[in-house]
Amino acid sequence: MAAPTAYAARTAYSLIATDLDGTLLRGDDTFSDRSLDALARVAVAGARHLVVTGRPAPRVRPLLDRLHSRGLAVCGQGAQLYDAGADRLLWSVTLDRELAETALGKIEAEVGQLYAAVDQDGVDGLTLIEPGYRMPHPTLPALRVDRRDDLWCEPVSKVLLRHPFLSDDELAATARSVVGSLATVTMSGPGTVELQPCGITKATGLALAAEHLGLRPEDTVAFGDMPNDIPMFDWAARGVAMANAHPELKAVADEVTTSNEDDGVAVVLERLFP
Secondary structure, eight states, X not given: OHHHHHHHHHHOOXXXXXXXXXXXXXXTSOOOHHHHXXXXXXXXXXXXXXXXXXXXXXXXXXXXXXXXXXXXXXXXXXTEEEETTTTEEEEEOOBOHHHHHHHHHHHHHHHOOOEEEEEESSTTOOEEEOTTOOOSSTTSOOEEOSSGGGGGSSOEEEEEEEOSSOOHHHHHHHHHHHHGGGOEEEEEETTEEEEESTTOOHHHHHHHHHHHHTOOGGGEEEEEOSGGGHHHHHHXXXXXXXXXXXXXXXXXXXXXXOOGGGTHHHHHHHHHOO
């Protein structure tokens, strides 16, 4: 047991928090062998790897299987704390339908018609999309409904928005300007502007998971690629942005590594866990 203790002391980090899309995952939704080897180093050193993602728990479960992870994962932009070993949510927050519909109405009053989708709460929740909405990740399963009212048939953890011609940055900026305290607005990837419960961010879920694990912000290094990772970087002792990251995240990062396609997470972990 001496070696893991020595490695942990040398790196000073015992919690490795990674986003998935654009960060640990490659564009084809796979993990590279180099990334898997680097995470194995983390485990040997006695440190913990924690997935912190915008994907809801049902869409994360198969990826955790590929990582051989049976621990905790932060899902749904921080709205869900998922226990992979027990296949259950330890904690979840849903977005009130009335607040969501009011927020949508305020945004559409500014920018015109939006196309919306929702992630349902729960370990078996579905992703529902209204007519006109196009999934940004074609590999993710979704069920098309006939009209917007059908999106609210079950409690939801977040609403996903797309606009016919506005950029993600433009849509997110307008949404933040009019939504106020109705919801938290995040931008988590190309074509992915989201509304989630007010005050909920990746940092919320990360802090709760760290508390369960007996770890602290000063124990944590976080990896990400989009503005939704900014709260996580603010919470952690060190934030590492990918080369492909959004400029807003790079601006607050402590370090910029190579891209997700070039094993950027592994590049840093190999240095931290030699």
